[in-house]
Amino acid sequence: MKTRSAAQGIYELLRGEIVMNVLKPMDTIREAAIAERLGVSRTPVREALLRLADLGLVDIYPQSGTRVAPIRIEKVRAAQLIREAVEVEIVGRAALDADAETLARLETLVDDQRIAAGRGDIRRLFELDEAFHRAIFAAAGFLSVSEELEDLRVHLDRLRYISVAWPRPAEFIVREHTAILAGMAARDAAAAAAAMRAHLRAVLAPLAILSQDMPQAASG
Known part of the structure; x- marks a missing residue:
């Protein structure tokens, strides 16, 4: 049980570091170095890396080592398509069902996002973004x-984290959330759905530039 618990913690730590671009695409990951850093044996580290490989976040090469996977464009496109289909439907329903307390909570989250964007606190902005959608x-x-x-969103989140200020400033995310909230507050399911669709499609804007100019993207 201790090994499983350690492996889960290591998995969550490395997953977060990959998504937030602390561990960058094509960076080498060494089991021994992680084990020493965290004060654990290599067994839970290996288990965590296997889970990350299953998720598509690392590539394991037998006898050669492990590297952070590039951002794979097809995975990003697939994740965005599925997320859009689901969340556009969800926000339409929420626009009809949300009570005053929920709307107030969403408004507070948007206000906090505006503050985070103004401070350039990208990590906090993403935390608030996740809270808004949840x-x-x-x-x-x-x-x-x-x-x-x-697990599906993780590939989108990697792209969002490296491109939040390129070419789409963080303030755009706040504006898009404001439009979603306005549709919900008006009980206008169609307006909320349209705002959500535009918001979720905007994340794809950097893909063309990323695939041409940056070594951290792969087409397959």
Whole structure:
């Protein structure tokens, strides 16, 4: 049980570092170095890396080592397509079901995002972004669906984290969330859905530049 618990913690730590670009695409990951850093044996580190490989976040080369996987464009496109299909439907339902308390919670989250964007606190902005979307799922009564999408979203999140200020400033995210909230507050399911669709499609804007100019993207 201790090994499993350690492996889970290591998995979550490395997953977060990859998503937030602390560990960059094509960086080498050494089991021994991670084990020493965290004060554990190599067994839970190896288990965590195998899970990350299954998720597509690392590439393991037998006898050669492990590297952080490049951002794979096809995975990003697939994740965005599925997320759009689900969240556009969810926000339409939430627009009809959200109560005053939920709308106030969403408004607070948008205000906090505006502050984070003004400070250039990208990590906090993304935390608040996740909270905003989860609150919409909860308002529609489908929070469990949000949890099911977590592994899928990880490929989108990698792209979002490296491109939040390129070419789309963080302030744009706040504006897009404001438009979603406005549709919900007006009980206008169509307007909320249209704003959500535009918001979720905007993340794809950097893909063409990324694939041409940066070695951290791969087409397959």
